[in-house]
Amino acid sequence: MKFYKYQGTGNDFILLDNRAGNLQLTTAQIAGMCHRRFGVGADGLMLLEQVDGYDFRMVYYNSDGSESTMCGNGGRCITAFAALLGVIGDKARFLAVDGEHTATIHLDGTISLHMSDVVNIEFNEDFTVLDTGSPHYVEFVEDVVNIDVYSEGYEIRNQDEYQPAGINVNFVQIVGDTQLLVRTYERGVEDETLSCGTGVTAAAIAATGDTTGIFLTEIETPGGVLQVSFTKDTPTSAKNVVLIGPAEFVYAGEFASRDIEISLN
Numbered sequence: 001m002k003f004y005k006y007q008g009t010g011n012d013f014i015l016l017d018n019r020a021g022n023l024q025l026t027t028a029q030i031a032g033m034c035h036r037r038f039g040v041g042a043d044g045l046m047l048l049e050q051v052d053g054y055d056f057r058m059v060y061y062n063s064d065g066s067e068s069t070m071c072g073n074g075g076r077c078i079t080a081f082a083a084l085l086g087v088i089g090d091k092a093r094f095l096a097v098d099g100e101h102t103a104t105i106h107l108d109g110t111i112s113l114h115m116s117d118v119v120n121i122e123f124n125e126d127f128t129v130l131d132t133g134s135p136h137y138v139e140f141v142e143d144v145v146n147i148d149v150y151s152e153g154y155e156i157r158n159q160d161e162y163q164p165a166g167i168n169v170n171f172v173q174i175v176g177d178t179q180l181l182v183r184t185y186e187r188g189v190e191d192e193t194l195s196c197g198t199g200v201t202a203a204a205i206a207a208t209g210d211t212t213g214i215f216l217t218e219i220e221t222p223g224g225v226l227q228v229s230f231t232k233d234t235p236t237s238a239k240n241v242v243l244i245g246p247a248e249f250v251y252a253g254e255f256a257s258r259d260i261e262i263s264l265n
């Protein structure tokens, strides 16, 4: 089986062409393919599928093999993959688990991806919870470099109130009016990743607090820089949300066998 490896600001993915609809992978097979020692190694795996009325459907799995919610870095990578396959030109209109997305590939290779509208942003004293296609907990900190993202993220991700679905956890340092540093513990990877697209989107929106207006924020992650633009008509909602950043084809290969099965429990 042929696979393609992509990365967007260091969030890396295995892409499979399932337009024929004949791929049926088990959780253990996906976890095996994403395993960094027994498999190719990736934070997630995506299937590109055919669907009526759209250029393609994006089906997203975390590296533990669980089918998950929206992935922002993945959405840009699957758009680049669709272009490589000749499914689209420089524009895409595709379906993901959270609904329709449109994307544009720019001349420099960066991709703008329209994300879902955000509603019911929950501001708490020390943290903000919001869903940008995936659920996110955002905590503002003074010095993000010295945060133990694994330990603190693990503890919050496993708090009773977020079960059974769990939550992604972002630690955010404000470095300027429109500049943030973000590190994320990702549910389903169960570790810090180099970047999370829905996470930086959540961080940018959370950072605006109870203000309204049109915003453009630059976010630095350990894997690179992303931009998020959005409009807030009310303090607790955001629309016209666009995530902008790179999506790079790394290499293609052939799985020697489909029997790489890993149980992560």
Ligand SMILES: N[C@@H](CCC[C@H](N)C(=O)O)C(=O)O
Pocket (backbone or CB within 6 Å): 011, 062, 068, 069, 070, 071, 072, 073, 074, 134, 135, 168, 186, 187, 188, 189, 195, 196, 197, 198, 199
């Ligand atoms: N890497 C992602 C988010 C992927 C989904 C996440 N792990 C979850 O289960 O919610 C991104 O770039 O948005």
